[in-house]
Amino acid sequence: MSARHRTSSPSRQTEDTLRVPSRSRLLRSVARGCVGGFAATVAMTVYRIPGFKALPPTAEFWARYVGGGDTEEYFLPGLFLHLLYGVVGGAVYGLVASFVDVSDPVARERLGILGGLGYALALSVFGSRVVFVRLLGRELQPEDALVFHVGHAVYGATLGTFVATSESAGDVYRESRRTRPDTATQRASE
Numbered sequence: 001m002s003a004r005h006r007t008s009s010p011s012r013q014t015e016d017t018l019r020v021p022s023r024s025r026l027l028r029s030v031a032r033g034c035v036g037g038f039a040a041t042v043a044m045t046v047y048r049i050p051g052f053k054a055l056p057p058t059a060e061f062w063a064r065y066v067g068g069g070d071t072e073e074y075f076l077p078g079l080f081l082h083l084l085y086g087v088v089g090g091a092v093y094g095l096v097a098s099f100v101d102v103s104d105p106v107a108r109e110r111l112g113i114l115g116g117l118g119y120a121l122a123l124s125v126f127g128s129r130v131v132f133v134r135l136l137g138r139e140l141q142p143e144d145a146l147v148f149h150v151g152h153a154v155y156g157a158t159l160g161t162f163v164a165t166s167e168s169a170g171d172v173y174r175e176s177r178r179t180r181p182d183t184a185t186q187r188a189s190e
Contacts, residue, residue: 018099033092033093034087040090043154060136061078093116097163120153
C-alpha cells in the first residue's frame, strides 16, 4: 500500500485543523492554485462553447471599460482577461486551501473538491449578479443561466481537484485485491 493511500490513525485525525501554513506551503499552494485556475478556466470554457451563445462577459467588460467599440472586436483581449480572472481566482483558492491541514489524502481530496465547488458557485453568483447586472447592465437569459452556473461548477471541481491532489506526488494506483485469473496465473509462474 502506497503512502498516498494510507489512512491516518484516529489520534492524527483529531489533530487535523486549520493551521497557519509555512511560507513554502503557502507559496506552493498559491502556485498550484494559479496553474489549477488556468486548467479550470480552460475546462469551463470548453464546456461552455457548445451551449453558451456568447463571448465571455470579459469581452464586453473590455469593450465597455478599456477599449470602447463593439464587443466582437475584443474576443482575444476578453479571452485573455477571462483566463487571467481564472488564474487569479485559482490563486485565491490556493491561498485559502493552504490553511486547511488534513493529513488523510482521501478526506483532503473530498474537501478540496467540495470547497472548489462552493467557491466557484459563489463566483458564479457574483458574476451573474454583480458583473452582469451592476457592471454591464445585463441579465443572463434563463436558458443560458444553467450553462453559466454549471460551467462554474466545472471550474470549481477542476480547481478543487487540482489543488487537493497536487499536494503530494507518488503512486496513484495500488495493488487490487481483486485480481484477474490471468494475472494470478502469471504471478504463480514467476
